Amino acid sequence: MKAATEDLGFSQGKPVATYVIYKSLLHCKAFEPDITTVFDRIIQMMGSAIEKSEEIKHMAYWLSVTSTLLFLIQRTLSPSPPKPEQPTSLFGRMTKGFRSASIISIVCHVEVKYPALLFKKQLAAYVEKLYGFIRNDLKKDMSQLLASCIQAPITSDGKVFPVEFWDSIIERLDGLLDTLKECNVPLGIIQKIFSQVFSFTDVQLFNSLLLHKECCTFANGEYVKAGLSKLEVWCSKVTSEYAGSSSDELNRVRQAVGFMVSKEKSKISYDEFTTKLCPVLSIQQLHRLCTFYSNNKDDTDSAAPDLISKLKGLMSEDSSDPDSDSYLLDDNTSSMAFPVEEIGKSINEKDFSNMKPSPELLEKPEFQFLLE
Known part of the structure; x- marks a missing residue:
């Protein structure tokens, strides 16, 4: 003992x-x-x-x-x-x-x-207790860092700051991965920690874009897109052995940003919007994205009125669904315990x-x- x-x-x-x-x-x-x-x-x-x-x-x-x-x-x-x-x-x-x-x-x-x-x-x-502690500690740090990654900081001359806040996130991910590797934590557990934290990141960024009008702009879309690219590069660098499918957990904010940085939004058809550009987003989320987007100073157009009208009509058809007017994502990662039966996979x-x-x-x- x-x-x-x-x-x-x-x-x-x-x-x-x-x-x-x-x-x-x-x-x-x-x-x-x-x-x-x-x-x-x-x-x-x-x-x-x-x-x-x-x-x-x-x-x-x-x-x-x-x-x-x-x-x-x-x-x-x-x-x-x-x-x-x-x-x-x-x-x-x-x-x-x-x-x-x-x-x-x-x-x-x-x-x-x-x-x-x-x-x-x-x-x-x-x-499960130890797993939850480590995951939630990373989520807490990520939450604080993401607050600076949601809206692009603008200088007095109108230029966007470099994505230095995103670099702090990468450093935090690297630090935890080094610790988990040093302690020989099973790969399946490491993958699950990062997968759930990336899912949390997706929820935080996506909800912020659809809650704060100043965040749902072309310039801000470019800023968030650059940050997401850094996360994708990190996943590629550490390989799927450690990152698992973490990059896939960012699909919803990635698709929302894809719409925000598109320069010909008025030409986007309903089929293209729902099957190619943002296939994982709900009708409510698509409608919110189209109507909430602001073209600020970049003179980029907005979604076509007929597209918005069609989305609104589809929302009305779903009015019997009590959750049909909900466009925000829920963070359920805290209630997701590690499936201990998967330990043997690694x-x-x-x-x-x-x-x-x-x-x-x-x-x-x-x-x-x-x-x-």
């Missing part, structure tokens, strides 16, 4: 603390009794260790420990895979031997017992086969079982 509360580092990209806890559970046969207190003690130990600090690196480390341990517990409590048929030929037996040697795993399948099932649920709760049992705790740990007599 004492050793597991310390930062034991990583081996083969996995937290050593997880390895020690799991091997200890197997060694003391904790999964076998119908009644045991060992799981309660581990949960209490983890809770005390987690609450020591709210520093992001500390939280990321424990997210790595708990999620990786949850993966092992999930595998342990799942039915063991059926044994393959024994090969009859000499070549088949040799091939099976080589293959078996290459897929060594520390996982042992056991009969499901109540204490282990409860432990699995408690671990999942810790994973972890493999084989990844634990070559793990080696530190020599200092192995020198202690009570840890000799780790060599078994």
